[in-house]
Amino acid sequence: MIATEQLDLxxxxxxxxxxxxxIIQQMLDLYIQQSALYLAAINTAIVAEDQKAWQEHCHKMKGSAASAGLSQVHQKLVAIEKMTENWQVKVTHLHVLTQLNQQAIEVFRQWLAKQ
Known part of the structure; x- marks a missing residue:
């Protein structure tokens, strides 16, 4: 995955x-910690079938991803934040989101290593 697809350069x-x-490395480290919490909270919302919690946690992660410059993660969250599909569909979206997040973090780390 190339940086221009994943990151808001x-x-x-x-x-x-x-x-x-x-400082940028610290920002990424903080995002990594926060995104793990957000993903866990989104999963909890799925288990509880709580639409309000789903939207709330997707919204928080969306802002965090945008601030960190993770554009594909942000775009995915924009797409799913207000979705009302069944919970099994949301499980699939969470898996995709988790993978996108990991890929974006790795691309960001690679970008940092070149600076």
Whole structure:
């Protein structure tokens, strides 16, 4: 996966101009921790079949992904945040979201390593 597909490089390059690389690494580390919590909360919402919790946690993760510059993760969350499909469909979306998130984190790490 190439960085331009996964990352909002204009945003991240803007961060690089304003911030030390170590700060950007800390931002990514914080996102990794938060996204794990969001994904767990989204899964809990599925188990509880709680539409309000689904939307709330997708919304929070959507903002976090946008701030971190993970554009594909953000786009996926935009697409699924307000969906009302059955819970099995949401399980599938959660699996895709989890994979996208891992891929984006890895691409971001690779990008950081080149800076």
């Amino acid at each position: 204009s945003l991240i390059n803007g961060y690089l101009e304003a911030l030390d690389i170590a």
